[in-house]
C-alpha cells in the first residue's frame with residue numbers, strides 16, 4: 001500500500017519505536033497523528049517531524065479519547081495506517097520473596113494498556129477504515145501491533161508483560177480474519193532488545209552484556225530497524241495475519 005498521502009496513527013509515537021516509525025512515515029509522505037500520554041514529548045516530536053504531523057494527548061485504553069483522536073486523524077486524508085506502539089512494563093514475581101502474592105493492580109494495568117489499548121485503537125480505527133475507498137485488490141488499510149519476544153520467552157518477573165504481549169500475538173490472526181471483509185491487513189512485530197528510552201536507565205556494562213547475548217548481529221536493535229520492518233509490512237500487500245520476531249535470533253533465558 002502506498003504510504004504517501006495516507007493518514008497514519010501511531011500510538012506511543014512520542015518516544016522510541018513509535019517516534020522512529022513516525023519519522024519513516026513522514027519521510028514517505030504520510031500525514032501522521034501521534035497519540036501518547038506524554039504531552040511534552042509528544043508536542044516536541046510533532047514539532048520535530050514538522051509538516052503534516054499532529055500530536056493528540058490520549059490514553060489508548062480510553063474509548064472516548066481514542067474515538068476523538070481517530071476522527072481527528074482522518075480529517076485531512078483517508079486513515080489507512082495504524083501502528084500500535086504504546087506500551088508499559090511492570091516487573092513482579094507471581095509470588096514475591098516474602099511469599100506474598102503479586103499486586104493484581106500492576107498485572108491489570110499492564111494488560112490494560114498493552115493488550116486492551118491495542119484492541120481499542122485497532123477496532124476504532126478499523127471502523128473508520130471500512131469507509132475508505134478501496135485501493136488495488138480492495139485494500140483499505142493496515143494495522144501493525146507491537147508485541148515482544150517476551151510473548152514467547154518471557155523472563156522471571158514478566159508474567160504480566162508476557163501475558164499482554166502473548167495476547168497481542170493471539171489476536172493478530174483472528175483480527176486479520178475479522179477485517180478481511182473490509183480489506184484491512186493486520187500484522188504484529190515482536191521485537192527483541194531495542195535501544196530506546198525504555199532501556200535508558202541501563203548503564204553501558206549492562207547494555208554490552210545484553211548485546212553480547214544476541215547471536216547476530218551482536219548489537220542491540222535500533223528503533224530504525226523496527227521502523228524499516230513496519231514500512232515493509234505496510235508496503236507488502238501480501239503480508240497478513242502474521243507475527244514476526246525482530247531480534248537477531250535472540251532467545252531470552254529465564255533471567
Ligand SMILES: NC(=O)c1ccc[n+]([C@@H]2O[C@H](COP(=O)([O-])OP(=O)(O)OC[C@H]3O[C@@H](n4cnc5c(N)ncnc54)[C@H](O)[C@@H]3O)[C@@H](O)[C@H]2O)c1
Pocket residue numbers: 011012013014015016017018035036037038041058059060061085086087088113114117146147148149190191192193194195196197198199
Ligand atoms: N524497547 C524494547 O526493547 C522493546 C522490546 C520489545 C517490545 N517493545 C514494545 O515496543 C513498544 C514501544 O516501546 P519503546 O521501547 O518505544 O518504549 P517507550 O517507553 O520509548 O515508548 C512508549 C510510549 O508509550 C506511551 N504510553 C504508555 N502508556 C500509554 C497509554 N496508556 N496511552 C498512550 N500512550 C502511552 C509512553 O508515554 C511512551 O511515549 C512497547 O509496546 C514495548 O512494550 C519494546
